[in-house]
Amino acid sequence: MTEDDKVKTGYQTAVTLISYEGQLIWRAFSGMLAANSVFIGVAAAVLKFFPNQLFAAKVLAILGLLICRAWFFVLRRQFSYYRYWFAWARHFEKKWLSPEVRITSLGKTFGEGGTIEQDEGTPALSAFSWTARVFRVEWLMTLVVLVFGTLYVLLLKASLGP
Numbered sequence: 001m002t003e004d005d006k007v008k009t010g011y012q013t014a015v016t017l018i019s020y021e022g023q024l025i026w027r028a029f030s031g032m033l034a035a036n037s038v039f040i041g042v043a044a045a046v047l048k049f050f051p052n053q054l055f056a057a058k059v060l061a062i063l064g065l066l067i068c069r070a071w072f073f074v075l076r077r078q079f080s081y082y083r084y085w086f087a088w089a090r091h092f093e094k095k096w097l098s099p100e101v102r103i104t105s106l107g108k109t110f111g112e113g114g115t116i117e118q119d120e121g122t123p124a125l126s127a128f129s130w131t132a133r134v135f136r137v138e139w140l141m142t143l144v145v146l147v148f149g150t151l152y153v154l155l156l157k158a159s160l161g162p
Contacts, residue, residue, distance in 0.1 A: 011092035015104070017085040025078045029141055032071045036148045039064050043155050057159035064152035072145045079138050 001009075043060035046053055089104040110116050113133055 007092060007096040011089060011097060011101075014085050014089040014092060018082065018089060018104075021078060021082045021085055025075070025082065025141075028074060028078060029144075032067070032074075033144065036064065036067065036071070039067070040148065040151055040155070043152075047155070047158055054159045058156060061152045061156035061159055064155070065149060068145055068149040068152060071148075072142070075138070075141055075145065 039060065043057055043064065046057045046060065050056070086104055086108075090108070093102050093105050106116050111133065113130075
């Protein structure tokens with residue numbers, strides 16, 4: 001295997017792992033979202049229909065908080081790996097690949113508000129609007145975890161009684 005083949009293989013591996021990690025993030029998020037939705041529903045039903053079973057609601061709230069904590073840390077880990085694979089792809093682009101192969105590097109520039117110049121026959125890509133740059137999927141996912149955590153805290157308070 002030539003040095004050029006090794007570089008291409010390394011770059012291709014990094015890009016493949018970016019895709020894999022992105023899918024893994026969304027699958028884990030979707031699964032935890034569904035599980036927490038059901039969990040909250042069951043806990044709220046216990047409070048409403050079995051008001052004398054405050055212990056069960058309390059246990060569900062505590063378990064829900066533990067699940068949210070795990071969910072938060074899993075998301076942090078997954079996004080860290082996501083950034084890691086992007087860093088490797090950009091490293092290969094910068095150090096070993098031709099200037100025409102700068103897809104992830106230019107994607108970062110574009111996402112941060114820069115304009116991307118392509119060849120002479122293709123118009124430049126305009127920068128993301130400020131509204132597109134403000135929004136980050138990672139922040140939204142973290143917010144969802146925090147909302148569920150808040151719901152579990154409220155459920156715990158309700159289960160402690162007056």
